[in-house]
Amino acid sequence: xxxxxxxxxxxxxxxxxxxxxxxxxxxxxxxxxxxxxxxxxxxxxxxxxxxxxxxxxxxxxxxxxxxxxxxxxxxxxxxxxxxxxxxxxxxxxxxxxxxxxxxxxxxxxxxxxxxxxxxxxxxxxxxxxxxxxxxxxxxxxxxxxxxxxxxxxxxxxxxxxxxxxxxxxxxxxxxxxxxxxxxxxxxxxxxxxxxxxxxxxxxxxxxxxxxxxxxxxxxxxxxxxxxxxxxxxxxxxxxxxxxxxxxxxxxxxxxxxxxxxxxxxxxxxxxxxxxxxxxxxxxxxxxxxxxxxxxxxxxxxxxxxxxxxxxxxxxxxxxxxxxxxxxxxxxxxxxxxxxxxxxxxxxxxxx
Numbered sequence: 001x002x003x004x005x006x007x008x009x010x011x012x013x014x015x016x017x018x019x020x021x022x023x024x025x026x027x028x029x030x031x032x033x034x035x036x037x038x039x040x041x042x043x044x045x046x047x048x049x050x051x052x053x054x055x056x057x058x059x060x061x062x063x064x065x066x067x068x069x070x071x072x073x074x075x076x077x078x079x080x081x082x083x084x085x086x087x088x089x090x091x092x093x094x095x096x097x098x099x100x101x102x103x104x105x106x107x108x109x110x111x112x113x114x115x116x117x118x119x120x121x122x123x124x125x126x127x128x129x130x131x132x133x134x135x136x137x138x139x140x141x142x143x144x145x146x147x148x149x150x151x152x153x154x155x156x157x158x159x160x161x162x163x164x165x166x167x168x169x170x171x172x173x174x175x176x177x178x179x180x181x182x183x184x185x186x187x188x189x190x191x192x193x194x195x196x197x198x199x200x201x202x203x204x205x206x207x208x209x210x211x212x213x214x215x216x217x218x219x220x221x222x223x224x225x226x227x228x229x230x231x232x233x234x235x236x237x238x239x240x241x242x243x244x245x246x247x248x249x250x251x252x253x254x255x256x257x258x259x260x261x262x263x264x265x266x267x268x269x270x271x272x273x274x275x276x277x278x279x280x281x282x283x284x285x286x287x288x289x290x291x292x293x294x295x296x297x298x299x300x301x302x303x304x305x306x307x308x309x310x311x312x313x314x315x316x317x318x319x320x321x322x323x324x325x326x327x328x329x330x331x332x333x334x335x336x337x338x339x340x341x342x343x344x345x346x347x348x349x350x351x
Contacts, residue, residue, distance in 0.1 A: 015290040016267055019043050020274060021053030026060060026083075038080040040278050041329055044286045045087035047293060048318075060086045066096040076120045084329060088127050091322070102130060102137075109140060110166075113147045121166045124330045128170040128323055145173045152183040153205075156190070160205050167330045168209040171323035175215070188218040196226055203244040206331050210248035210324050224251045231257040236265055242281045245328055246288035252321055253295050263291040285328050292321055 023043035027036065042060055049056050063086035071077035077085065089099055106126045116122075125146075129138045150169045154161045175182045190208035198204045211221040228247050232239050239247060250260050267287035272279050278286070296317050 015047050015293040016270060018047045018053060019286070019290060022046055022056050022060075023275070025054045025057030034080045035083075036275075036277055037282060038083045040275060040282060040286060042083040042087035044289050045084055045325070045329070046090055047290070049087075049090050056090070059090055063087075063089055063096050067100070070100060076123050081120055081123075085123055085127070088326065092127070092131060094127075094130055099126075099130070102126060106138065106143070109143045110146075113143050115143075115147060115150065115166060116163050121164045121330050124167040124326050125170040128167055128174075128326055131319065131322060132174060133319075142173065145179060146170050148179045149173055149183060152179065153186075156183075156187050157205055160200070160202055164202075164330055165205070165209075168206065168327045171327055172209060172212060174323065175212070182212065185218055186212040189221055192218055192222040193225065196222065196229070198244060199241075202331070203241055206327065207244050207248035209327060210245075211251055213320050213324055214252060221251065224254075224257075227257045228261060231261040232265075235261055242284055245281070245331060246284045249285070249288045249292060249324055249328060252292055252317070252324060255295050260291065260295060263294060264288055267291055289325055289328075296321060 023040060026043055027039045043057075046056050046060060049059075051059070060083060064082045067077040067082045067086060071082070076082070086096075088094075089096060103123065103126050106129055107122055110116075110122060110125070129142065132138045132142060146166075146169045149172050150161070150166065153165060153169065172182055172186065177185075186208055189211045190204060193204055193207055193211070194200060198207065207225070211225060214221050214224075216224070225247060228250050229239050229243075232243065232247065246264065250264060253260050264287050267290045268283055271283040271287055275283065296314070
């Protein structure tokens with residue numbers, strides 16, 4: 001059931017300008033760290049919504065309020081995370097009432113399949129499920145495919161794979177090949193990335209999941225990542241662990257690595273000045289999001305391409321980007337408020 005609202009962004013897309021406009025209208029009344037973090041990702045998630053930045057901010061608040069009205073106090077939708085959920089619903093044209101109904105229905109199916117449900121990573125998985133290609137509603141067969149992917153991931157990496165990988169499993173389930181083919185490619189990418197020097201752990205698994213979404217053969221996907229990492233090393237210093245996520249997102253692009261890293265670094269430096277409180281993992285990922293959006297759009301005119309094949313390729317690339325972006329939203333925050341399952345008590349809204 002594809003509902004993504006990617007049809008008509010503004011005639012000329014300047015992602016950083018739109019991001020700054022949305023966050024300026026969105027964040028004025030909030031000052032706490034949790035609110036600031038989620039509002040930053042909400043603004044990023046809504047960059048392509050075809051409306052003025054002030055209206056987008058107003059609509060995010062309205063949807064977040066609607067979600068809060070029907071949430072128990074301890075649930076994700078009662079936490080500041082509701083702002084990024086609201087932005088994603090706007091981006092994909094999903095009315096709050098429809099989402100609440102589907103969240104309950106799909107949550108029950110996830111629970112019946114043995115996948116824990118009810119909190120943040122389930123919400124992200126549901127949003128990803130609602131982007132499933134085709135006109136029908138995702139149901140039991142799609143959930144079983146997600147379960148098969150999760151089971152295979154758990155078999156390959158039992159001590160790393162956790163419930164926060166549920167959104168990645170929902171995204172990988174949308175790859176057209178069989179589960180065996182998808183997960184064989186995923187594991188080969190994982191091992192090859194490890195061979196480049198990325199240590200075993202959650203960031204390596206997340207990078208492998210994002211590179212699997214490219215649909216490239218493992219050698220091609222890992223070479224694209226390696227070339228980006230080399231370019232980042234040349235321009236910005238040796239990539240650290242927090243760079244693995246944005247590098248994997250940037251690997252969705254097929255432009256020259258120098259161009260990709262230049263745009264990412266320009267956005268990163270601007271964000272570090274503009275929102276210094278988010279320096280670190282948040283700004284690194286948001287900068288990568290904005291760079292991908294600009295380069296996917298070609299950086300200039302957003303009128304529909306005359307060639308239908310080009311138009312389809314653009315929509316497919318944006319669809320993959322939205323899946324990858326949702327995965328990273330579910331991965332970056334636990335690193336800031338306490339990693340789930342690494343000895344720290346999981347904090348709201350992750351419990």
